[in-house]
Amino acid sequence: xxxxxxxxxxxxxxxxxxxxxxxxxxxxxxxxxxxxxxxxxxxxxxxxxxxxxxxxxxxxxxxxxxxxxxxxxxxxxxxxxxxxxxxxxxxxxxxxxxxxxxxxxxxxxxxxxxxxxxxxxxx
Numbered sequence: 001x002x003x004x005x006x007x008x009x010x011x012x013x014x015x016x017x018x019x020x021x022x023x024x025x026x027x028x029x030x031x032x033x034x035x036x037x038x039x040x041x042x043x044x045x046x047x048x049x050x051x052x053x054x055x056x057x058x059x060x061x062x063x064x065x066x067x068x069x070x071x072x073x074x075x076x077x078x079x080x081x082x083x084x085x086x087x088x089x090x091x092x093x094x095x096x097x098x099x100x101x102x103x104x105x106x107x108x109x110x111x112x113x114x115x116x117x118x119x120x121x122x123x
Contacts, residue, residue, distance in 0.1 A: 005057060006079065006119040007048035010111055016040040021108050024090060026061075028117070030083020042111050046083055052076040053101060053119065059087065060118045064109040068119075070095045070102040 011031060016039045020027060029041040053076040057068040072095035078084040084099070091105040
């Protein structure tokens, strides 16, 4: 059985998102993000949230699924309260920064307006 921890849909994409993606990072923020953050963020509208993020959870962006390796000390709180997620494809098993969520090293998927994002956990 799979539990949905978080589910959202992309509403806007900042101009700098492709450059961040090329560097192995995607930055997400809820619809209430300050205007000065819009250029480098993927803005989204949350449709479901519960629990906290943990290593072993799976982030799915469109058709691409990625296993969470590490969750920074404030990353889960930031996601649940602000819709803020720093997703880094760096393969590290410990978060470098408190807001980081690390996944395996891989090319991150392209994100478009309307793309669904879910975070799930196998029970």
